[in-house]
Amino acid sequence: MRSASPNEAVPATTPAASLVFTTVLSHGPITRTEIARRTKLSSAAVTKAVRPLMEIGYLVEDVGEGARRAIGRPANPVRVDGSRALFVGIKVTGDAIIAVLADLCCRILTARTVPLSGRRPAAVLADIVAVLHDLLTEADAIGGRVRGVGIAVSGDVDRAEGVVRYSPFLEWRDIPLAEIAGTATGLSVTVDNDVRALTRAEHWFGAGVGLSDFALVTVGAGIGCGLVVHGRVVSGAHGVAGEIGHLPIDPQGPLCYCGNRGCVEAVAADPAILRDVRAATGLPVADLAEALELARGADPRVRAVYARAGEAIGRAIASVVNILGPERVIISGEGLAAYDLFAAGIRDAFTRSAFGIAEQCDLTTRPLPFEEWARGAAATAIQSFIGSITLRATT
Amino acid sequence: MRSASPNEAVPATTPAASLVFTTVLSHGPITRTEIARRTKLSSAAVTKAVRPLMEIGYLVEDVGEGARRAIGRPANPVRVDGSRALFVGIKVTGDAIIAVLADLCCRILTARTVPLSGRRPAAVLADIVAVLHDLLTEADAIGGRVRGVGIAVSGDVDRAEGVVRYSPFLEWRDIPLAEIAGTATGLSVTVDNDVRALTRAEHWFGAGVGLSDFALVTVGAGIGCGLVVHGRVVSGAHGVAGEIGHLPIDPQGPLCYCGNRGCVEAVAADPAILRDVRAATGLPVADLAEALELARGADPRVRAVYARAGEAIGRAIASVVNILGPERVIISGEGLAAYDLFAAGIRDAFTRSAFGIAEQCDLTTRPLPFEEWARGAAATAIQSFIGSITLRATT
DNA sequence: CTTTTTTCATTGACAGCGGAAAAGAACTGC
DNA sequence: GCAGTTCTTTTCCGCTGTCAATGAAAAAAG
Structure with missing residues (x-):
C-alpha cells in the first residue's frame, strides 16, 4: 500500500464509491438497481457513485445489453472499462518470476515467466525491474498506462506497510519491498502474501x-x-x-x-x-x-x-x-x-x-494455472488503485 | 434480534454511538481521548457521541479518577452506569436452565439454575418464563428495569431471525424462540448460539x-x-x-x-x-x-x-x-x-x-463457571439493546 | 504569583454522504 | 395515446464526522 510518490497521502475514494466499483467489477455488466440491491445502498446513492466514475471513464454503460425484461423501462447496465488502466501483477517464487500485464478488469493481456537470477533482495529486485520494463513497453505498445504494480510473495507479508516480514523460500526478513520497488520504478507498488492475493482474485473474479x-x-x-x-x-x-x-x-x-x-x-x-x-x-x-x-x-x-x-x-x-x-x-x-x-x-x-x-x-x-497467481497480485494492485481514485464534481 | 413489540422497526443507534458505547463497556473508565484513539474517530465525534449517552444516563463521568498524569489537564474518564438497565441471560442446556440477572455492565447480580421440566419447546418455554418471572421480581426489588433477554442455545441458531434452526440436545428444529418468548413475556428477546454468546462476552468483558x-x-x-x-x-x-x-x-x-x-x-x-x-x-x-x-x-x-x-x-x-x-x-x-x-x-x-x-x-x-454462559446470553441482549437505543437532542 | 506549556475536551462552521420521495424516462401492451 | 411497469435521476434535507480554533485545568517555569 506504499506508494512511490514522496508523500504517502493517498486520496481516498469514498466508501460507497469503492463498494460500487468492486461490485461492478465482480458482477460484470450490472444494472444500477442490482448494484443497489447488492450493496444495500439506496438507488440514489448508486447513481451518485456511478456518475463520477463514468465521467472519469472507469465505468461505461454497456450498450450491448443482454436479454431485456419483457416489460418496463430497460435497464442500463454498467461495466468497468478495462482498457482505462493497466496493472502489472508479479508473483515471486523461489526460482522464478511470473508476471502479467492485466487490465482494470483483471484480464490477463500478456504473461511472462523469467527465472530468478538470485534470491537476494537486490537480485530479485533487478529481475522485477527488468520484467516490469518489458511489460511497460508492452503497455506502451497497446497504448495503455500502468497505474499500479502488485507483488505477491509467499510467507509473512505486511501489506499495509508493504514489507515482507519473512519469506522462507527467499530467505528474506523484513524487506520493505513496496518502498524499494516503488522508488526503483516510480510506480505505486503493493505487496501481499501470494495466497491472499489469489484468494482476493477468486473473490472478485473467480469462484468466490x-x-x-x-x-x-x-x-x-x-x-x-x-x-x-x-x-x-x-x-x-x-x-x-x-x-x-x-x-x-x-x-x-x-x-x-x-x-x-x-x-x-x-x-x-x-x-x-x-x-x-x-x-x-x-x-x-x-x-x-x-x-x-x-x-x-x-x-x-x-x-x-x-x-x-x-x-x-x-x-x-x-x-x-x-x-x-x-x-x-x-x-x-x-x-x-x-x-x-x-x-x-x-x-x-x-x-x-x-x-x-x-x-x-x-x-x-478450479484449475488455476501459474499466471493466476500473478493475476492475484494484479488484483491486489487494482484494489489499491480503487482506494486511491480521486473523485471530484458530481452535480 | 426479534422484538416482542408488534412492529419490528428497531430504532438504530448511530454507528459511532454504539462503537463508543462498546468501547466504554470494554475498557472500563476511559478518557474521551483514549476512546478517540481506539475507535479512530475524531475527538469531536467522541464528544458528540458521548454527550447524548450521558444525558440519557447510560454513561457517567467517573469521579474516582485514577492515577493522574503528572502534566496537562487531567482527563475525565467515563464509564457505563451499570445500574441504568438490567438484562436477563438464559442458557438452556439439555437438562437445565441457567439464568442470570445482569446489569448494563454485564455484572452478574443473581444466578439461578433450574432443571428442565422437559425438552419440548413448550416445556422449555414454560421453564424460561418461570425463571424469568422470578428474576423480574428480583429486578423489581432492586429497583431496576429489565430491558432485554438473551437466550443461548447450543446448535445452529439464526440470531438475526431469532430462530433455533437445529439443536441436537433439545432435538429442536426451526423453533422461532425469540418470537415465542418475546410474545410470552412482552420483553425484547435475542437468541444466539451459546458458544458465540460466551465468545462475545469474553470479547467485551473477558480475556478477549x-x-x-x-x-x-x-x-x-x-x-x-x-x-x-x-x-x-x-x-x-x-x-x-x-x-x-x-x-x-x-x-x-x-x-x-x-x-x-x-x-x-x-x-x-x-x-x-x-x-x-x-x-x-x-x-x-x-x-x-x-x-x-x-x-x-x-x-x-x-x-x-x-x-x-x-x-x-x-x-x-x-x-x-x-x-x-x-x-x-x-x-x-x-x-x-x-x-x-x-x-x-x-x-x-x-x-x-x-x-x-x-x-x-x-x-x-480462564475458568468460566456455568453462569458465565448465561452471562454470555446477557451480553447478547446488551448488544441488541445498544443497537436499539434512540438518541435525540445534542446541541 | 503570573506566564507558559501541556494535555484534555468542546464548540461551531461546514462539507458531503446517503436517504426519502417524487419526478422523469423508456419500454410494452392495449 | 394511455396505462402499467421498471429503471434512473433529481431535488431536498438531515445528519455525521472532520477541521480548526477555543476553552479548561493542571504542572512547570520564570
Missing part, C-alpha cells in the same frame, strides 16, 4: 464471487489455504493464516520437514507423493508426471498413494470447514492435474469428518 | 478485550470453539462454525459417536476420558471426580489418559491457530479442573504442530 465466507485450498508443491470471512480476506493477527499444510492429521504419519509427524504436506504435497510412489513401487520414478502415468496405468500401489493423499487433503478441508463453516471450498493448484485420483479420497474424508456441515458446503475445483 | 482475532476453546462434556475474526464473532455461512469437537486428529483413534475415528471429542471430552480411565485401570470408576482423584494420586495409567487427552486438545488448538492465526487462544470449560493434567500435553502438541506460529499466539486459561 458473491460469497462472504469461503476457502481456497491450493494443492501442489505445498498445501495452502486462503480464507474469506465476513467478506474479507483473513490475514491473521500476525499476518499469517491459512497454514493448513501442517495441520496434524495423523500422529503415526510420515515425518514432515517441520519436525512433526503426519502433517498434510508430509502426505499429500508433491514431494511426499513422489516419495511414497517410489517406496510403494520400488521404481526409480523420476517425477510426478511419471507417477501420474503409473497411476493412470492403473497401478494399484500408486493409486493407493494418491488415495491416501486425497484422504489427507479431505481431512484438512474438513478441518477448515468444521472451524469456519464456509459456503464453499475451492480446490486448486497444480495438484489438480491428479484430481481424478484424489477425488474419491477427498470427498470421502471430507463428508465423513465434516460432521453435519458437509452438505451445506460446496466443494469446487 | 481489545483483540480483533482470538479463539475461545471450551473443554468439558463436549469440545467447542468460538472465534473472533476481524473483530467480529464468526457465525459461518450457515450459522455453524467453531466445531472443533470433530476435527479429525487421529485416523487410528477411538470411534466417535459421529461415526468417525479419532475426533478430538472421542479422545478428550469427559465421556472419553472416563471410558479410557476405566479401560486403563480396570476399575469401576464412577465419575470424573474419581478419575481426577486417581490421577492426582499419581496413578501413571490415569495420568497417561489425561496426557493423551491434552495432546488431542493441543492438536485441535494448533489446527485453529494454523488456520486463523489468532492473537490468543482462551481455554476454558469445566475440563479446566484437570488443566494441570492436560497442560503439558496441550502445550507440547500445540508448539509442535503450530509450526512457526506458536510463539506469536498466546495460550491463556
